[in-house]
Amino acid sequence: MFRKFDIRIPFLLALNLLYVFIISTVNSELAPYVCLMLPAVFIVAPALFLGFGGMLFVVGVTAFFAEATTPVRTGMTAFVWLLAAFWIHGWRYRFKTLDSLGIMGVSQAANLVIILVFAVFMKGDGAGFMQYALRLGADMLASAAVLAFCAKFTVSLPVSIMGALGLDITVSEGD
Amino acid sequence: MALRKFTAVRNIAIFAGVLAACLLAPAVVRHYTGKAFEEFRAPLDAIPSQLNDLEKFWDLRMNYSKSELIEVGRDLARLNAGYAIKLTENEALKSRVESLEKILSLPGEEKFKMEVARVARRDINAWWQHLIIRKGAAHGIREGYAVIYGGGVVGRVVKANTYTSVVELVSSRGFRMAAHFLGEDRPVIYQGAGSLSFQDARGEVRDVPADLKASTLKPLQLVTSPLAGSFPDGILIGDVIDLTLEPDGIFRSGTVRLPRTLGGVREVAVLIPVSDLMEE
Structure with a gap:
């Protein structure tokens, strides 16, 4: 990982921080009616395009930035995100062609699993289980709808930007 | 291999x-x-x-054209002039109260100093309801301080970073405080209802004396009580639109309708106790 400088690592980290900025702003305007939870946006592209160490660094740092104010133990969010990134990284060859359906499928699956894990670990704010489930369900539905539109975009964007700079970025071959 | x-x-x-x-x-x-x-x-x-x-x-x-901006500026100047007169009246009343307190040897009333802050971000989901404001410990803000706005109570500071602070909203399930109804002395308990989907923010009120009644046409106004400690007396929390008798038959409980403007608040005021300022 340290033998030569990989420009993709700071590039994908910068893109992820921009996504944190955008999603925070959108959620701030949509509050209190719905909250978009899109951890897959920060995980899928680094897991596909980076080597193992680069993926660990980018996803780990983004997890701390995105959830620095979470009531969960610091590190728990990074733990869950890294597990999801590890799983996607192991299966990255299946998405070599970067087809829309495949990318959307893996993004939706990762998003759903991460949110459900948080739903189990985090104490709800609702007055009872029904209110908690209703609120969580509404947020998950809205998040899935938005992810259906933006999943492929968040994977093609780094390819497009790097292509415009004359650099090729494809699914990572080795670690 | x-x-x-x-x-x-x-x-x-x-x-x-x-x-x-x-x-x-x-x-x-x-x-x-x-x-x-x-x-x-x-x-x-x-x-x-x-x-x-x-x-x-x-x-x-x-x-906006220059003339439109001049008109708005002129209207604002009239408003400011009205407020300046009210401020002068306020100062005169304050000095009168202070001199009366001196004569009667009463303890002073001013307990809080206001620190106005802009809301940087709203973070409301199924797990927490927070506002992030653009002032923090560097401006004298500490955990536990009350936060209000023009429409009433906003919440309480739960974390004070150097230049930003996290405020737990009054509608959050973890927010609880002593309150009373306007025109009533008897204390009641207010607690946020928590995250609701596609609804306006609400709260709950408990331990209400059985002789009190509320309805949509004649709501009761719930305000802060000095028993809460961090909040001064009389700041609006919300309107109680229904009260139902508890099974014990002694107290009532009901729903508190919080102000609609709470969801879009842009500027808040953090109440810093004067005693904390004097210690520093």
Whole structure:
């Protein structure tokens, strides 16, 4: 990982921080009616395009930035995100062609699993289980709808930007 | 072949180490890591808010003619003149109260100083209801301080970083305080209803004396009680629109309708106790 400088690592980290900025702003305007939870946006592209160490660094740092104010133990969010990134990284060859359906499928699956894990670990704010489930369900539905539109975009964007700079970025071959 | 095996084992070992560090790092390491990232993250919250202010400035500059802006400025000047007169009256009343307190040897009333702050971000989901404001410990804000706005109570400061603070909203399930109805002395308990989907924010009121009644046509106004400690007396919390008798038959409980403007509040005031300022 340290033998030569990989420009993709700071590039994908910068893109992820921009996504944190955008999603925070959108959620701030949509509050209190719905909250978009899109951890897959920060995980899928680094897991596909980076080597193992680069993926660990980018996803780990983004997890701390995105959830620095979470009531969960610091590190728990990074733990869950890294597990999801590890799983996607192991299966990255299946998405070599970067087809829309495949990318959307893996993004939706990762998003759903991460949110459900948080739903189990985090104490709800609702007055009872029904209110908690209703609120969580509404947020998950809205998040899935938005992810259906933006999943492929968040994977093609780094390819497009790097292509415009004359650099090729494809699914990572080795670690 | 051997190299590939070694690489795979090395990767898994690094990964397991990082996971273990995330989960099992000592509390001190987690505390300082969390704090460091919060401070790094603070500009991510403050910058969109400041860009919003800049956008409003350019919107006014580009989309309104000079004469329109002059008219608005003139109307604001009239409003300001009215407020300046009220401020003068206020000062006169305050000095009268102070002189009466001196004569009667009564303790002073002014307990709080207001620190106005802009809301940088709203963070409301199924797990928590927070506002991030653009002032923090550097401005004298500490955990537990009350936060209000023009429409009433906003919440309480739960975390004060250097330049930003996290405020738990009055509609949050974890927010609870002593209150009373306007025109009534008897204390009641207010608690937020928590995250609701596609509904306006609400709260609950408990331990209401059985002789009190409320309805949509004649709601009771719920205000803060000095028993709460961090809040002064008489700040609006919301309207109680229904009260039902508890099974014990002694008290009533009901729903508190919080002001609609709470969801879109842009500026808040943090109440800093005067005693804390004097200690510093």
